[in-house]
Amino acid sequence: MTDWIALAAARKLDIPPDDIAKITPILDALEEAFRPLVRELPRAYAEWE
Amino acid sequence: MTIEETAAKLRSRKVSAVELAKESLSRIREQQPRLNAFITITEEVALEQARRADDELGRGIDRGPLHGIPYALKDLFETRGIRTTAGSKIFADYVPETDCAVYRKLSQAGAVLMGKTGMHELAYGITNENSHYGAVRNPRDPSRISGGSSGGSAAAVAGDMVFFAMGTDTGGSIRIPAAFCGCVGLKPTFARVDRTGVIPLSSSMDHVGPFTRTVRDAELVMQAISDYVPDRGRSITGCRIGVPANMFQDRLSPTVSTAFERALGQAAKLGAQFVPVTLPDPEALNTIARIILLSEASAFLEPWLTRRAEFGVDVLALLEQGRLVSATDYVNAQRLRRLYKNRWRSVWKHADVVFTPTVAFEPPPIGQVDAEVRLSATRLVRPFNALGLPAVSIPLNTNSFPVGLQIVGRRLGESGILDVAEALEAWSQQ
Numbered sequence: 001m002t003d004w005i006a007l008a009a010a011r012k013l014d015i016p017p018d019d020i021a022k023i024t025p026i027l028d029a030l031e032e033a034f035r036p037l038v039r040e041l042p043r044a045y046a047e048w049e
Numbered sequence: 050m051t052i053e054e055t056a057a058k059l060r061s062r063k064v065s066a067v068e069l070a071k072e073s074l075s076r077i078r079e080q081q082p083r084l085n086a087f088i089t090i091t092e093e094v095a096l097e098q099a100r101r102a103d104d105e106l107g108r109g110i111d112r113g114p115l116h117g118i119p120y121a122l123k124d125l126f127e128t129r130g131i132r133t134t135a136g137s138k139i140f141a142d143y144v145p146e147t148d149c150a151v152y153r154k155l156s157q158a159g160a161v162l163m164g165k166t167g168m169h170e171l172a173y174g175i176t177n178e179n180s181h182y183g184a185v186r187n188p189r190d191p192s193r194i195s196g197g198s199s200g201g202s203a204a205a206v207a208g209d210m211v212f213f214a215m216g217t218d219t220g221g222s223i224r225i226p227a228a229f230c231g232c233v234g235l236k237p238t239f240a241r242v243d244r245t246g247v248i249p250l251s252s253s254m255d256h257v258g259p260f261t262r263t264v265r266d267a268e269l270v271m272q273a274i275s276d277y278v279p280d281r282g283r284s285i286t287g288c289r290i291g292v293p294a295n296m297f298q299d300r301l302s303p304t305v306s307t308a309f310e311r312a313l314g315q316a317a318k319l320g321a322q323f324v325p326v327t328l329p330d331p332e333a334l335n336t337i338a339r340i341i342l343l344s345e346a347s348a349f350l351e352p353w354l355t356r357r358a359e360f361g362v363d364v365l366a367l368l369e370q371g372r373l374v375s376a377t378d379y380v381n382a383q384r385l386r387r388l389y390k391n392r393w394r395s396v397w398k399h400a401d402v403v404f405t406p407t408v409a410f411e412p413p414p415i416g417q418v419d420a421e422v423r424l425s426a427t428r429l430v431r432p433f434n435a436l437g438l439p440a441v442s443i444p445l446n447t448n449s450f451p452v453g454l455q456i457v458g459r460r461l462g463e464s465g466i467l468d469v470a471e472a473l474e475a476w477s478q479q
Binding site: 022026033 | 332333336337339340354355365366369370372373378381382384385388420
């Protein structure tokens with residue numbers, strides 16, 4: 001799972017760690033749902049044409 | 050009374066635009082303490098526009114069916130000289146210097162602006178529980194939410210304060226309050242209505258559309274605000290209605306389930322042909338749409354994020370989520386969206402329209418909506434924001450709350466969904 005607090009710190013986002021802790025379950029669930037979908041994307045470049 | 054009936058009375062001098070405006074103002078003032086549907090009531094503007102409408106009709110200048118008709122705008126449509134808050138503290142004192150395209154078109158059509166309606170803060174939520182301006186309450190039961198984010202517009206129409214009202218829909222924000230309050234709510238095809246001068250939430254998914262009492266009224270408003278030209282008159286007999294085999298009938302409340310089944314039965318009686326369709330993964334589309342919404346909303350509102358204390362807790366949490374979505378995920382979400390749009394094309398080989406319930410449950414009590422309820426309220430509507438397809442919600446009467454029937458059509462297929470909606474309308478009000 002992504003360490004959202006570390007990610008925010010690395011990007012210098014001014015989000016309090018307590019706030020991030022509250023939204024972590026939502027972000028984790030969204031990432032878990034989204035990651036498999038990305039694998040559906042075609043590797044071919046045809047979509048850009 | 051419908052817009053058409055009222056327009057006829059205006060032209061036969063049985064009523065004047067000023068009388069209509071005064072009646073509307075009186076109804077708004079009477080209902081405001083109970084429902085809180087408005088953020089700003091534009092009495093002076095309304096009476097001035099109404100006097101002009103009467104004067105023009107008296108001189109034989111007729112601007113069409115909306116001439117002299119009272120209406121309201123969600124408080125994110127920019128109006129020159131009239132405060133436009135977007136339901137937020139951030140924009141609490143924002144007075145635009147220009148009019149949005151929709152207000153310009155409605156003014157050209159002679160419609161009379163009664164005020165700016167309450168909304169979920171920044172259009173970012175479906176409850177209309179607003180920590181800055183108070184909750185908009187449901188006209189059917191003020192202890193319950195109106196739905197949002199265009200809840201004030203839905204309440205103003207369902208509460209008989211105005212004949213029509215404008216809203217925006219990024220993840221169901223027209224259709225959800227229409228279903229909860231019991232009126233017609235139309236989300237047209239993406240970009241069919243000009244969004245210039247509408248404070249954005251998600252630039253690639255915001256849609257502008259009307260709330261009305263009847264399907265025909267929605268069509269009249271669409272003609273005034275867009276390039277929509279009616280191509281109506283198709284019979285529901287033989288119409289191929291796609292009924293999703295997946296997701297859209299899961300986890301429905303008994304009231305919603307029964308109402309939906311009754312609507313299917315009525316459509317069958319009228320000669321519609323049902324086609325079971327398996328829709329390209331709607332849950333996936335919901336996920337894709339959420340990634341896009343989170344990213345675009347946070348990108349737009351980033352300049353104000355230094356003023357954290359001025360956002361409601363729920364909105365701030367969403368904006369923080371959006372800042373943590375990567376650019377790579379946003380781009381991939383847009384690529385996936387294109388992929389799913391292509392997959393959806395096959396649906397229209399088998400069906401002319403698709404039926405779903407609008408929301409899976411009745412409006413919850415104010416103060417009792419958690420994150421799970423918020424997400425499940427958008428479950429059946431959000432996919433069509435990602436796809437940009439037109440969808441109308443019409444009310445189905447039940448023994449308790451009205452329930453929304455969502456009718457979805459192909460791109461630019463507003464006439465098709467309005468034909469089917471109108472065929473069911475008289476029955477649905479019984």
